[in-house]
Amino acid sequence: MKTRHFVNAALGAALALGATLAGAQEITLKVAHFWPSAALSQQKVLLPWCEKIAKESANRLKCQIYPSMQLGGTPPQLIQQATDGVADIVWTLPGYTAGRFPSVEAFELPFMSRSAESTSRALWEYVETYGKKDFARVKPLAFHVHDNGYVHGNRQISTMADFNGLKMRAPTRLTNKMLAAFGAAPVAMPLPAVTESMSKGVIDGYVLPWEVIPTMKLQELTKYHTETDPAEPALYTAVFVIAMNKAKYDSLPADLKKVIDNNAGADFSAQIGRVWDESAPAARQQAVDHGNVFNTIPASELASWRKEGDKLAAEWVEEMNGKGYPGQAMLDSAKRLIEKHKR
Template sequence: MSSKLIRLIGKSAPAALVAALFATAALPVAAQEIELKLSHFLPAGHGMHRDWFVPWGEELAKRTNGKVKLTVFPAGSAFGNPARQLEQATSGVVDIAHGLRGVPAGRFNRMGIIEFPFLVETANAASRTLWEMYPKHFAGEFPDTVKVLGLHAHNAGLIHTGAKQVKTMDDLKGLRIRSPSPQINAMLQQLGATPVGLPPGEVYENLQRGVIDGAVFPWDPINSFRLFEVTKFHLDARSYTASFYFVMNKRKYDSLPADVKKAIDDTTGAALTERFGDWWNQWDAPGLEAASKKGNAMSSLSAEERVRWRDALKPTTEKLLTDLEGQGVKDARAIFAEMQQRIAKYEGAKK
């Protein structure tokens, strides 16, 4: 406060007001809270929301001495549309978004090779492979308006059906099965089923109404979307996965103070990737438990049937690679081979 202003105040203001002004001037300026908005397409009861997003916000607040407040918008919110996650982050409608790679179709084709039939069985191997290969092979697929915080995939999934149990390839023929991506579409078609593209949140109603006969999912959505109520049979096929991205608006990231950037960097990327294996195992458990309690029938592919499926799907893998090459992904086969090598490192050689 200038001496001239002080003299003016002193002549015209009561002593109490002058004292209050001095006291106010002496107070430090409080650090302004930084709100970060995160959107995803899963219900608030899902493990990702409960075990990842909410605790991550608490961790960011802790590491920045309360400077950061993370607000999470799940499915059912204004920002919960699975097809809009990437655009919401690129446009700055939200600051951070988590989305399913295959929704909408035709996006991140290089990354989508991880979803080829019988390539990977565990979330740990898939997620580590994706992140290790990201800088060289996948970074160019993402717009430069976002910073990629993580990539991951779920444990190899199951085939869940309502009225008809599936144990063999022949059982799949003619069934309408919900699928999350073109890669899984191709797998189902080769096995004799009819794939139907649907976001996870629309599966319950379509199963209930008989629009579809089943769906491919890992165990965790069976609980979080309550699909155990509209399915009766579960085949542990372990023949596919689906992958996800976790991104942040680049302009927002660049605008943050150094300590906030460091908090984000230290809790994403490689550090985040290490957690997906244990997380997915944890998230899958309630789905299996819910279906078991309901009395649903569980089965696995026999060793002979598994070999039959793998052999039947070899042409599918070849066609997927050829199609990618035709779309300009000239190194599709090299990416696929590198994925096989990295996955084998984490899972052991495939039998």
């Protein structure tokens, strides 16, 4: 009898120890994105985030970061890689897969955003109401936008007529439609292709925020930069998502899920936007130092640009209505939340 009790006790202790060791198991998350490793996205956002979750999990959660599509595929495939578990976490643009995530396109309409920080906070709140269905197959950790987007290229842009016939790159469906409305010939391509396309003359210019231009060395291939009146909303911005594979998240023990949850959401989204806002002046200075030419479009000229933007917004509302989304309510909500969170 005593032997049996001893064996049972030993077995119980072994099982408890095994459970403890399993609970303390280190988990390495595969984190994939399309930027080079030196980019602000990895250095100022992903690395600090990974260090934070490692610290808060007593080093049970760690990251292995794969920049520049090192896990294979192309930037438009990143969101599917998160869905399928090729990567545990990805950072990408929903707009790279046109039509798959229509709800967040409201924030990519012209003349919506004034700062990346406040608009990113508004975007997270908006998705909580209108975007959960679109992103049901992944676990979003952050939604954010980049700093104010401008026009860059090798032709001077002073009026809308100057866009006529120019081959211009844009990152998303709506920015392509915006450029077409202005008279340009839009060319859709992921960011990594822009540098080569500019060097070979495949495109005449592009729309981008300041932050990314030095990362891609585009200030060396660009002569003219067209900014818009700073008192007006930005010409455009683009939506990004940091998304986690649902099965990977669901497999985590409760305490590690809490670590992930504590480092996701509105505050994380706004923090990313703030990093982008703060990066813009230094990035712009590199184009100044290169001797490039700058031009600011005044509000009087922007009035005609904004009319085209309003037409595009109205078309988007009708398109969303046709897909079963409450288009006008979504647009109104996006504008209201941006206004609510503006700084």
